[in-house]
Amino acid sequence: MESQNHYYGHSSALARYAGLTRPRHLPGLLQHGWTAASPLDTHFRDFPEVGRPGGRSNRSLFVWSHESRSWDPAAGDRRSVAIGAPWHYLCAVVGxxxxxxxxxxxxxxxxxxxxxxxxxxxxxxxxxxxxxxxxxxxxxxxxxxxxxxxxxxxxxxxxxxxxxxxxxxxxxxxxxxxxxxxxxxxxxxxxxxxxxxxxxxxxxxxxxxxxxxxxxxxxxxxxxxxxxxxxxxxxxxxxxxxxxxxxTGADALLPPEELRRLLGWDRRQAGPWLDHWLRAPLSRTVTQLGRRASGPGERAPSGDVPSLSFGAWFVAATEYLPRPLGSAPAAPAAPLPVGPTA
The missing domain is CATH 3.40.50 (Rossmann fold)
Structure with missing residues (x-):
């Protein structure tokens, strides 16, 4: 649904496990990292209507686990579906x-x-x-x-x-x-x-x-x-x-065919594509502008660092813009070397 679904190559890992050669858009939001708080309040906070009763019923919150010590899904006000971390789907493919x-x-x-x-x-x-x-x-x-x-x-x-x-x-x-x-x-x-x-x-x-x-x-x-x-x-x-x-929900992994069905990858759908390119960017823009308008003045509340200039804030905000989906290599690549610079 939104660009965060494709962070870190997660959608590629799910696609390869599901038997697809390229990732597709998801009908909802995918947790993109381990968090010491509820993903509903962190990763998914900018889309509060997804997973809520009366909200968009055809969009889901895909989390890694309902067994994490960081949150209790029963205490949340939005419904989520535990499918396991994309990490484990990649591990299953690589062996x-x-x-x-x-x-x-x-x-x-x-x-x-x-x-x-x-x-x-x-x-x-x-x-x-x-x-x-x-x-x-x-x-x-x-x-x-x-x-x-x-x-x-x-x-x-x-x-x-x-x-x-x-x-x-x-x-x-x-x-x-x-x-x-x-x-x-x-x-x-x-x-x-x-x-x-x-x-x-x-x-x-x-x-x-x-x-x-x-x-x-x-x-x-x-x-x-x-x-x-x-x-x-x-x-x-x-x-x-x-x-x-x-x-990480290692025991929540779904069989390939069930994962394809749950993510809507067993059929072609226009909705997730429209979400990725149109609806989600518009929603994110409204949220970011509102957050900027109500943000701190010259300094952050803690006094650690000055608040971001408009230019720096704009650059950070554009990281959420959608982009074409790339596909990860079939086999894991080596990390990239970093050398000291003057």
Missing amino acids: ARPAGTGTVILPVHGIATQPLLGDHAAVARAWAETEGPSTVCLYHVEARDPAVVRAYADAGHRLVTLGTRTDPAFLGRLHALLTGAARVVSNRLSTPVVYAASLGIDAAVTGDAMRLAGERADDAGSLAGRWPEFYEAGTAPAARTAVARAE
Whole structure:
């Protein structure tokens, strides 16, 4: 229905599992990452009528799991359908891989509208001491920041990235990265950590969690309280894997023919196409303009950073514009190398 359905190559993963060579539009909204809150209030907040009684009955909210500790579907005011994470559909297509080697680190990342605050050099050095020189995967935002790249390179780490979230090869690159590792580490509980653990890969959260602009100091700490299995060194690997499988809906996967039927991919439909190119962009534009009009003045409420200029806000808002659907490679591609720049 909307561009977020195709983030990270998720629609490509679903399509290949369903026996299609190219992705199609979805009749609703697809959860596009692990979240420490309800996806109904985060990923789907800009389309509040979808899934609501009396709303558009032919559009659904497709979530990963109804077993996550982060939310209770029975307490929500919108109906959702648990289908499992696209990650597991990709894993089912790719099949088992040899045991990986070495450590992969995926630092918490910022976004255009919410930068990451903290000392990257100190975090990079601390990981070099505890994990040894490792492969560090930077989100595309930090991969374009010369200071961040130098901080990790100077600490002896090898740097890669996975592309932007609109790159259909993103999930395949992440799969190659995680399954090629013996250990996966981040300083914040996040999607790739949960993905790795769901496959039985040693995964842990260690180091300074840093802070996103506007975030409260205790926000990161609350994650450790709710998901201690990823923070406590003595946790049995099987216990961590069980939690990760529940969070990602590993047992909710549908057979290919049922997935095609549920997503309307067993027939041609004009509605999802019109949603993607016309209705959803119009709805998103109205929401974004309203949010901009009621936003902060010269500084964000926390005082962390100045509010975005109109130009910067406009660039961030256009990331949600629809674009033609690309198709991911048939086999997972390797992550993209990142080199230090002057």
